[in-house]
Amino acid sequence: MKIAPLTPAQVGSFAKTVVSGDVALPIAEKRLAVCHACEYHVVERSFTFCTECGCPRRKRARLEYKVRKKGATCPKGKWDE
Numbered sequence: 445m446k447i448a449p450l451t452p453a454q455v456g457s458f459a460k461t462v463v464s465g466d467v468a469l470p471i472a473e474k475r476l477a478v479c480h481a482c483e484y485h486v487v488e489r490s491f492t493f494c495t496e497c498g499c500p501r502r503k504r505a506r507l508e509y510k511v512r513k514k515g516a517t518c519p520k521g522k523w524d525e
């Protein structure tokens with residue numbers, strides 16, 4: 445399957461998220477538990493993705509990665525922190 449190139453807005457958002465640093469592990473675990481219970485998550489090739497964030501389903505868009513980043517946000521406002 446061919447993956448579409450990122451838009452400039454997606455590249456900027458991705459870069460800000462990557463350099464934002466990591467949250468504490470308990471926060472990441474809590475976020476991921478919320479995602480796993482959320483109606484907007486999907487599992488592909490044993491990785492979890494959000495269908496609402498607008499990110500292409502690439503390695504760094506996996507929720508297992510995104511929940512660890514300070515700059516990542518839930519598009520539905522479901523994460524407490």
Ligand code: SF4
Binds near residue numbers: 484496497517
């Ligand atoms: S990021 Fe938010 S909307 Fe997306 S799967 Fe997680 S809890 Fe659901």
